[in-house]
Amino acid sequence: MMTKQAHKSLMVAAAVAGSMFAGQALAQAWPAKPIRMVVPFPVGGGSDSTARILSQRLQDRLKQQIIIENRTGAGGAIGTEFAARAAPDGYTILLGSASEIVMLPAVASKLSFDPLKDFVAIARVADVPLLLVTHPALPVKTTRDLVELARKRPGDINYGSAGNGSTSHLSMALFNSVTGTKMVHVPYKGSVQATTDLVAGTLQAGTNTMPASLPFVKSGRLRAVAITTPRRSLLLPDVPTVAESGVPGYEVTLWTGVFSPTGTPKEIVAQFGREIEASLAQPDTREALSRLGSEVNFSPLEPFTAFMRAEYAKWVKVTREANIRLDQQ
Numbered sequence: 001m002m003t004k005q006a007h008k009s010l011m012v013a014a015a016v017a018g019s020m021f022a023g024q025a026l027a028q029a030w031p032a033k034p035i036r037m038v039v040p041f042p043v044g045g046g047s048d049s050t051a052r053i054l055s056q057r058l059q060d061r062l063k064q065q066i067i068i069e070n071r072t073g074a075g076g077a078i079g080t081e082f083a084a085r086a087a088p089d090g091y092t093i094l095l096g097s098a099s100e101i102v103m104l105p106a107v108a109s110k111l112s113f114d115p116l117k118d119f120v121a122i123a124r125v126a127d128v129p130l131l132l133v134t135h136p137a138l139p140v141k142t143t144r145d146l147v148e149l150a151r152k153r154p155g156d157i158n159y160g161s162a163g164n165g166s167t168s169h170l171s172m173a174l175f176n177s178v179t180g181t182k183m184v185h186v187p188y189k190g191s192v193q194a195t196t197d198l199v200a201g202t203l204q205a206g207t208n209t210m211p212a213s214l215p216f217v218k219s220g221r222l223r224a225v226a227i228t229t230p231r232r233s234l235l236l237p238d239v240p241t242v243a244e245s246g247v248p249g250y251e252v253t254l255w256t257g258v259f260s261p262t263g264t265p266k267e268i269v270a271q272f273g274r275e276i277e278a279s280l281a282q283p284d285t286r287e288a289l290s291r292l293g294s295e296v297n298f299s300p301l302e303p304f305t306a307f308m309r310a311e312y313a314k315w316v317k318v319t320r321e322a323n324i325r326l327d328q329q
Contacts, residue, residue: 040079057279076100088263143245160194210293
């Protein structure tokens with residue numbers, strides 16, 4: 001006759017086995033319907049373009065439609081919150097970036113979501129370099145020139161951004177911090193307006209993504225001083241990095257990645273990661289992203305999660321030292 005302890009052990013074993021079989025069955029059945037990929041920025045932007053390239057490759061592999069849903073506003077917070085609150089069933093994912101995943105939380109203390117707790121970081125997808133650019137009238141050609149001039153003229157050099165807490169804001173705040181300069185932040189309601197005023201000479205310096213800056217650099221209306229990533233770009237191989245130009249430790253990368261709500265079954269997360277890796281390995285995917293100014297940089301769940309947490313800690317430090325808050329101008 002079976003003892004109570006033996007019966008209890010048998011029931012626990014059965015429950016564990018049932019859970020394993022259920023997870024395997026779920027993974028085998030997924031995806032059984034279209035998948036929604038949330039993009040927290042407008043149609044035609046860098047995140048949207050990346051999402052459309054990646055989604056096409058993924059749906060070819062998964063044999064299921066992936067629908068892009070642009071939910072914009074509040075610096076990416078609206079779409080990110082929507083994705084965080086979605087059912088964790090593998091049918092809603094977020095194409096997120098450094099901007100709303102680690103930078104925005106570093107300056108906004110009252111967000112209704114926590115990207116580090118509310119999401120599973122499925123995979124890093126690609127990186128978009130930023131260019132440190134100046135107006136040609138500013139008498140500088142190198143990063144050292146800019147640092148020396150800014151130190152001589154504290155408060156005289158203005159830089160624009162897409163808004164308080166944006167990537168273009170925090171990248172220059174970090175530059176000020178590590179170089180001891182005091183260039184003045186001028187926030188705009190978007191990167192287009194900031195770039196327009198920089199080209200016109202109303203502003204003297206700033207950072208912007210490679211795709212947005214490149215046409216003006218090639219036409220001579222802006223001067224590319226340096227690139228903010230650890231490596232030079234193949235699109236501008238003669239432009240040095242900020243770090244190799246005399247500012248060691250400076251690095252800003254606008255990375256993108258795929259996220260799912262916390263609680264998504266591990267089997268689905270793992271399969272999604274494998275499919276993303278395979279999609280990014282395709283030469284045509286790399287070429288398509290390269291035309292956007294993006295560089296494929298796949299990283300799976302665990303290293304991507306560790307990287308993301310380190311990035312968040314970095315930007316918390318930067319924003320605290322610079323006393324940057326979302327409601328500041």
